[in-house]
Amino acid sequence: MYKEIIQKIITFQSRGLLSFVSFIESIFFPIPTDVLLIPMCYSKPSEWKILALITTVASVIGGVVGFFLGSFLFMEVYPIIEDLNYVSEFNDVKNLFYLHGALIILIASFTPLPYKLFTITAGFLSVDFILFLVFSLIGRALRFYLVAYITKAHGVVILEYLNRYFLYIASVIIIVYIIINLYN
Numbered sequence: 001m002y003k004e005i006i007q008k009i010i011t012f013q014s015r016g017l018l019s020f021v022s023f024i025e026s027i028f029f030p031i032p033t034d035v036l037l038i039p040m041c042y043s044k045p046s047e048w049k050i051l052a053l054i055t056t057v058a059s060v061i062g063g064v065v066g067f068f069l070g071s072f073l074f075m076e077v078y079p080i081i082e083d084l085n086y087v088s089e090f091n092d093v094k095n096l097f098y099l100h101g102a103l104i105i106l107i108a109s110f111t112p113l114p115y116k117l118f119t120i121t122a123g124f125l126s127v128d129f130i131l132f133l134v135f136s137l138i139g140r141a142l143r144f145y146l147v148a149y150i151t152k153a154h155g156v157v158i159l160e161y162l163n164r165y166f167l168y169i170a171s172v173i174i175i176v177y178i179i180i181n182l183y184n
Helices: 002-012 015-025 034-043 045-072 074-083 087-100 103-110 115-124 129-183
Strands: none
Touching (some): 015 045, 034 045, 045 074, 045 129, 103 129, 115 129
């Protein structure tokens, strides 16, 4: 079944769909954009840069929408957070912002943490918009260009390995970051 879905995505090859999914994934969509980006880069390795750019830009624009939803419509958005069972995660994210400020956006935009919760929470907590935008752009670009390049260079096999251990790798990076901050 997994291979059939990948084959359909490869044959569909819609940059518009990639853009749309990247945009909505940064606001509310639960399926990561990588599900489209990886097979598209695998089937057309010469287009990996443009596909990563499309994904990055659309994701950051979606993040900006999430930021403004948190800023201006939080009371309307919060019931959706409740419906999706993200209340505990939202509270955790809020605490991360209190501890680390806007820098947590850089970490969230690169790692498999739910970026959408960080965008809405950043708006809700009135994080500096320029910092939010810069950190989102850097983190999302690093993530999507890395995924696209690895797919182009090594195919799906290496990505399956990375996906299996990505949470562990991200956790180590976060722990190192916290330890450095504790001693500074």
